[in-house]
Amino acid sequence: MTTVQAKPETFDSLNPATGEVVGSHPIHRAEDVQAAVERARSAAEWWAELGFAGRAERLQRWKGAVTRRAAQLADVVHVETGKPHADAMLEIILAIDHTAWAAKNAPKVLGPSRRSSGLLMANQAATVEYQPLGVVGVIGPWNYPVFTPMGSIAYALAAGNAVVYKPSEYTPGVGRWLVDSFAEAVPEHPVFQLITGFGDTGAALCRAGVDKIAFTGSAGTGKKIMAACAETLTPVLIEAGGKDALLVDADADLDGAAEAAVWGGISNAGQTCVAIERVYVHENVYDEFVAKVVAITRGVRPGFDDEANIGPITMPSQLDVIRRHITDALARGGRAVVGGADSVGERYVQPTVLVDVPEDAEAVREETFGPTLTIAKVRDMDEAVEKANDSKYGLGGSVFSRARGMELARRLRAGMVSINSVISFTGVPSLPFGGVGDSGFGRIHGPEGLREFGRAKAITRQRFRAPLTLTTFARTKKVDAQVAKLITLLHGKRR
Template sequence: MTAVEVSQETFDSLDPATDEVVGTYPVQTREQVEEAVERAREASRWWMSLGFDGRAERLRRWNATITRRMRELCEVVQRETGKPYGDAQLEVVLAIEHVAWAAKNARKVLGRKRRSAGLLLSNHTATVEYLPLGVVGVIGPWNYPVFTPMGSITYALAAGNTVVFKPSEYTPGVGKWLVDTFAEAVPEHPVFQLITGFGKTGAALVGAGVDKIAFTGSTATGKKIMAAAAETLTPVVIEAGGKDALLVDSDADLDAAADAAVWGAFSNSGQTCIGVERVYVHERVYDSFLEKVLALTGKVKAGEQYGPMTMPAQLDVVRKHIADAIARGGRALTGGNVGERFVEPTVLVDVPEDAEAVCEETFGPTMTVAKVRDMDEAVEKANATKYGLASTVFSKHNGQRLADRLRAGMTSINAPFSFAGIASLPFGGVGDSGFGRIHGPEGLREFARPKAVAKQRFAVPLKLTSFTRTDKTEQLVGKLVTTLHGRGGKE
């Protein structure tokens, strides 16, 4: 045993429902992180050389392994997060869909394409292609430890990059499972590596010379990562928090809207960045909608339909938001109780718009429900937030018009979260919810750099970029440009 192994600090991953130790992992040092990035740098040359087809074949191989061993992965997710098996399976299934899409579409999105060279340079061909960045560092969250980081990992790999992955300290076992199964499918080189630890390990990854950082987590941590990455001009893609709204119009299917609100607010203990935290309901249907929401909420039991809070510190945030809402005149029609591990599903009404439960991300099984006079007021209040991640609209006739007006990166109409399951759609937000995109063509391009090439096919007498250019040439070019572009307006 080496001296490094003897002195290696470790930490335990715990089952949040029982505090049982699930696994023990190293707290990797800056030197160890830098060594992992260097290995990834060396492996990247081989991974790039495989081309789209070679990488796609290996990604499909990995995806088949994930699919065949889905139950095994779901059990790891269940033990480290506490979520029900069905919820774990849902995020794994969505991740499988994204692996398949990225592998299939990488060439189509990133491969070389012709562009018009224009009239002045019509003797040229013009092409653009998207090349790998090199090594991508991914820092993942604990709430959806498969689906969310795989939105970066999969697309980065399909684009030709190698990946060094730092999962949350609450879900290192999930990260290890993903990396180990990838190594079974791609044993030749360390294309996809795991590093474990706490915030310092993540900070070490940011400063280790990677070519891009993909981060999912809180807005506060995202700002710290951006500041650190700025020191080396390392680009970042940030998927941070949200305070997402659901709008219910007067013509909405109220049963479907209520079901979506309850699922969106309480599934995964409300620990969902795109979860429903605020609901704005047209006054004509407010009472009926609220009645349906309360009836459905009464059937949702903490510890049955959803698990414990994965991160203990979040209990204090939820408790504080509920207390502030009630102190400011709000009422808890259900729940309101925060235990040592679980939070009861909580429906809050009459909460002022400047209360913490409306303004700040709660990240727990709560929702505020507010009555609005019309959908103009609903849109105005929904947009009155520093966040801008996701949103949901229920309306039979006005869904698209309302969606168009919402300041959010994603909107689902008449169904909850459907944009997350459509692999061709980009995922990401604006404002304090971050920037950049994962998933879809935009997600592939996020992990590639455009390379433009202009090639002269034959020489022409009109030489514009030469000291041999004549006055006659300049006059001819001036007339040509005036003919082409000078007639679009009047003096």
């Protein structure tokens, strides 16, 4: 009697602009996820044994394939997120640059490096190196389905790990494309695998015995990820949301600041974790700045055609959040100088600029994740910093000031700040990316991002026998006295 295997359940990926089905993908169950992790475990051994040079060669091969086929990948991003094709290309270009940086710099950052042994252990040569963790699970977002997860995927691969990737249920086709293109470049073993599905699939990945989870998404989901990982003491890297602020000083380039505010807050329909959602402007330039923002914002048009500036809201449930924030702001005395309560449609949200919004309004306190800006007048930059920092989030931020940019940037409670630009830190591969508070912890990108996916290993090697040997039961009282005298000479001086 022949046993018929049941077909796996599937779900559809939809174009958020049209509602059309883009593709169908399996809903992977816990046993499917476990099998993928087990395959990754043996693949990780092979991948690690390739060494930095072998992995770099293959990552460069993959990077080249992605570069040559970037327009094709952008098409997939475009139909699954609704964002303009040009914006999809931009995030792909950034991901390519980051992949190249990670592959090139992994040996220098993670390879053996000498450390000072100190006087007491002068006979020891001390080194530290970062060894691969093994298998890394990556749970990615839908808003930047290439650039954001690649900040974990490429860096984890460069560090010598295998990766099991669970993309958002809104962008599984992008994940499929990335994994398939990697398999073409690296066909030998399943070093980079895909699992698809909903929250249960992600939870299964957390419990499947991976050596680390890198998650990007909301703070609420991040807490669930941490709770699931706590069951097996699986370490996590959490990149959650933000409520980023832009500070505009009295001496700022107002044209540049206004352009930055609009692009930083409204590009990608505001669906950016480091989007500018709050703007604090010095009272001396407030009116002029608002007028410039209004003029620019009125020229931003949502749509799915080639001329549209922004796309639809990718996750339909976010429409209710955006509508609630705008309505609450207006009910509390805020004014809409562009857009308003009727800006939220069935798929699209018209850009909305709000002024006179109280600091306790939802539009100021909670992440909106839509094409909205609140602009507030402040008496000086001290007040601006105080209000910007009065948030449970602490991801990114921006400062426009000719004289005080660095000072103000350092005072912002945020993991990253751009001066006289917005979101520029994302385009610098050598800079770490991450936040504090409800914005998460841990870092992707840069040397810090590579080290997140390695295990620090300290090694000492005795170079010669020390005149004062401390690690022996044959140590005498005379040796103890000599050591005590030495420590006193080194560290006991009165200041």
